[in-house]
Each structure stands twice: as structure tokens, then as C-alpha cells.
Amino acid sequence: MVLKVCGITRLTDALHATREGATALGFIFWPRSPRYVRPERAAEIIAELPSAVTKVGVFVNEPPDSIRAVVAQAGIDVVQLHGDEPPAYLDAINHPIFRSVTIADAADVIKAWPSGTPLLLDAADRERRGGTGTPVDWSRAADVAKQRRVILAGGLTPENVSEAIATVNPYGVDVSSGVEASPGVKDFAKVTRFLANARAAFERRARLQPDRGL
16 A cells, blocks of 8 residues: 655655654655655655655656656665656666656556556646646546556546545555645645545545455
8 A cells, every 4th residue: 555645845844754654755846846756855855754764756858867867866765756767767777666647647557667567647747747636537547456456546636536446445545736825835624534534434445455465
């Protein structure tokens, strides 16, 4: 189970999310994002976090050399590729990867990328790439989740995450704008509710589908 809060720019938000049960935090290294964080600032935040929390670096069409440099500088555990990167990046980066996909390109990505690569399923927006608050089609997302390990993103909120998990049956969920006061600034109450509702939904699923677990 992955409970990921993305778009972290402040230590207070990172610590609150981890205290409330986030298993992963996302740091966006794409300068065009309103949630962009400098690698040196991300390193300062990550240095204060529990080692058990997965630190995810989000990149959009960066050269592999640049990605490797930021990973080393900031202390990133998993690279999230959110652009048009080809499968060759797996060997070029040589680091665990979440591959962002949309419903439209999921079939092609599934064919091209190794089966062990988790897919982060997000809404399609070639300008903003992520954090749009736009939900994906959950019924179609459920079809993708039957084929691959899926982390569901796109328009999730404390109010809809339980239904999303029940409908899509994902491996994890990823939230950004749905728990914000403003871009890059998290709303503590929303983060708490989102993580509590998501964990409860995964626990209900585990009781109904014990073979899947958490």
C-alpha cells in the first residue's frame, strides 16, 4: 500500500503528513510546476524525515544525468517520471521508478515498460502534467489496475478517496491539490482526513480481499 502526499515544499507539511500515516512524500523538481522545490531545499526537508518514508522525486523530461544528480543531492528513494521518457531511462537512471501514465497511453506503456514498474495513473494535461485536480475515469482505471500495480492520482480528495479505492482497486493513492490550502502549501486537516479515509478503505479491502493485503 502506498499513501503518497505529493508537492511537498515545507518541512512542517512533510512532518505532519508522516505523523498522520503517509508512506511516501513527493518532491517536484520540474521548474514549471507551482509546487517546484529546489533540490537543496528538498535535501534539507528529507534529512528530517523518518527513513521508513519513501521519498519520491518527480521529473518531467529531464536528462538522465540531471536526474541522477538530483537524486544523489536530495536523497531520493524513487524517481517518478512524469513526462515522455522512454523505457531506456530504466537503465540510464538505475533507480526505482514510478512511471506516470494517463488512461489514453496506459496500454502503450504497459507494452513497453517491464511488468515490475509501478504505474502512477494521473489525468492528462501536457502543460501542467500533474496536480490539476482533475480525476481520471475510475472505471477505466480499474481495468488498468487489473494489469499492473497502479498508484491512483488525479483529483483525489478526502471526500472521494474511499470510493476511488473501492472502485479502482489500486495498489496506492497519490494526492496533491486535493489537500492544499494553496499550491505547495498543505491543509493539515485535509491531509489528516485524506490519509485516515484512504487507510480505512485499504483496510476494508484487505478484509474483503485478504489475498491482496495492504
